[in-house]
Amino acid sequence: MSALTKQARETIKWYGTIAGYTRHYFGDHGWGGDRCGCVDDRCIGFHHDAEDDCQCLPVWLDDYVKAIRGGAQ
Numbered sequence: 001m002s003a004l005t006k007q008a009r010e011t012i013k014w015y016g017t018i019a020g021y022t023r024h025y026f027g028d029h030g031w032g033g034d035r036c037g038c039v040d041d042r043c044i045g046f047h048h049d050a051e052d053d054c055q056c057l058p059v060w061l062d063d064y065v066k067a068i069r070g071g072a073q
């Protein structure tokens with residue numbers, strides 16, 4: 001499906017689902033962000049090195065979590 005790293009997938013799954021996270025930002029188009037979980041497809045090598053944690057991912061996840069919590073109840 002996507003090219004998300006194992007670390008990114010595990011982080012996302014703490015908060016929701018990969019499918020839900022992907023759909024929140026990309027609708028039905030599938031994952032279009034970078035492997036680190038950032039929705040910007042040029043994050044690794046631009047914002048941080050491949051072996052470093054993505055500092056963007058928690059911010060995107062926070063927005064996703066707010067959306068699902070606000071919408072589901």
Ligand SMILES: [Zn+2]
Binds near residue numbers: 043048054055057
């Ligand atoms: Zn990143």
